[in-house]
Amino acid sequence: MNILELKELRKYFANQKAVDGISLQIKQGSIFGLLGPNGAGKTTLLRMITGIFYPDEGEIIFDGKKFDPINDIRYIGYMPEERGLYKKMKIGEQALYLAQLKGLSKADAMHKIKEWFVRFEMQSWWNKKVEDLSKGMQQKLQFVTTVLHEPKLIILDEPFSGLDPVNSNLIKDEIYRLAQNGCTIIFSTHRMEQVEEICDQIVLVNKGHKILDGTVNEVKQQYKENLFEVGVKTDAHHLMTYIFEVVKHQPEKLLLKLQHDSTPNDVLKFFINQDIPINSFTEVLPSLNDIFIKLVEGTPQARQFEKI
């Protein structure tokens, strides 16, 4: 079942088509990566999903019904890229306040805050002010306030920026745990290695359009370049063949690109026939980073302002 469906969503600003007809579906319980270069329209898209902006055109279906910001906001947790907390407010009161604004009763909010503070070892922070916390600690608090009201959909914009590896892992484990409990997570970032590791499904947007959609593996398969790494000790000069081309030659490894519809078996046969011992043979899939760069490259670096 899809928790969220976007249909031909559009949002134009005075001199920019920030989001220009994006459609996508997100399955409940999945971890969804929203990727794109700076200024691609990610934040605008997320702001429409969180009810901050109204779309100019298109439809948002949330949990099977038409998205109704006033009532559905309670089931969404949003951690924007621009983090923010009241600096002068005590941590405990701040968490309580933000939870109550999401519609939790005081007793209920209190109970959940205590639970999360224990989980993140933050119990001693209750009476500290936000300005006394380090940036990483503030980040943890921000995460807690985002997920406290048990939203069905959690939207995290660059959740790991500014966190050390230990705290990054802590948050990552929480994301997995929440997803296992049926929570859906949208996760917007530029850091591809995290996306590869965490996300079930990814969408790449550029200049307000969706240019890629699928699971990580599907995307990689789609953009693979038939590269294989073969562990052999040999001299590249002897390998004159139409089956493949040597892309890179290392002392005990060769990077080959298949040519003319040949298959991996053809390659293996070639080496066996030549009586060259093979130590290893693996397919090399492109990293998401490479795909990202390949797709985004060629379009102008910064978005140009345009007349609408």
Add this chain to the structure above:
Amino acid sequence: MNKIGLILKREYITRVRNKTFLLSTFLLPIVMILFIFGSAFFAMSNKDNLKKVAVINDPGYFKDNLKSDSLKLQFDFISGVDSSTFKAKGYDAVLNLNNDSSARKFTIHSVKQLGLDTKRKIEDRLDNAYETYQLQKKGIEKKILDSISKQANGAFTIENRLTSTDGKSQEVNAAVNYGVGFGSGILIYITMFIFGAMVMRGVMEEKTNRIAEVMVSSVKPFELMMGKILGIALVGLTQLGLWMILIFTLSSVASALLPHEMVQQAAEANKAVPVGGAANMESATKFLEIQKSFSSVNWPLVLSCFAFYFLGGYLFYASLFAAIGSVINEDPQEAQSLMLPITMPIIFGFIILSSNMNTPDSPVMVWASMIPFTSPIVMMGRIPSGVPWYQLLASMALLVAGFIFTTWLAGKIYRTGILMYGKKASWKEMIKWAFRKA
């Protein structure tokens, strides 16, 4: 609505718990009372030591007429003292009456500088002595003149009674009305700035702390703005209420603590009249008069109008201040230039009030008390001296309509402004945000 309540509560509690709020609420009345009673106390207790002044080179007519005052000044007409020897002979100063007649300027030598007060006193005595001498020369006795002027001075007073349409007459006191009206006008002017700026800073804080986006993912921007404005309105009412209670209790405590005769002495000291039973009586009656005319002011009307115009004026401007706060990016310089169009009408209202206070029914005052931009300040100046009820109602209705309009307008600017980073909005853009749909 429930969310506005939560926001209001937070805004109120964080501000009221703040140290600066507590300090300004409790210290200001204490400082004010201390200042008033302290200055009265010093005025009474400031008893100068007796100054002995040697007078030399008397042209003749001063010796009989220059009166010593046994407590403060003593004039001795002697010879053999000059500007170098007076100190050795035990005098504080030597006054040389050697007059080169045209200039009418005498010289007094002293070791320490004479106080301004002492100098003026000596001059007064010299003037009096000269007057007595001249009167005598023309055959008028000073005593007779004094007794006549004492009788005539303040023999008649005018009481202004207003006749209303139903024939009842009522005493008015222009001075008290002036004071009450002007005072409450100024108070509204000051509080509008204080609490308006508080709203603006609050919005700027939310924007620079980047919490605005977190907030608007839970509440509507309009709720966020209204919660803040109403919360700060409550802070303002709390502060004004506490000030009134504190000033009232402190001043009654302080006046009870001061000995009665000291208060009377203070009144005399202020009037700088020679000590005498008559003067005592006079100040006592003056005091009673003022008390009476204060009670002639229609306090329930003044206070309820003050509460209305304080809230109305605040609400009218607070949302505009919020809109300004929402478009500023961390740079106080921007705030200055953007605030100008909002602060100008407030200042303008104050100028109208202060320059037309003597004619509360002039067309300028009537118009300024109708237009919501200036009405909170100007109308408060007019109320104690009586405003036709239809004018009051029209002014109130316009103010309510005005703040509904500014809040609606500001809400639209605010909604876009708080999510804009890095770029200062121009007036043109703000107007565009304000009037576009949805």
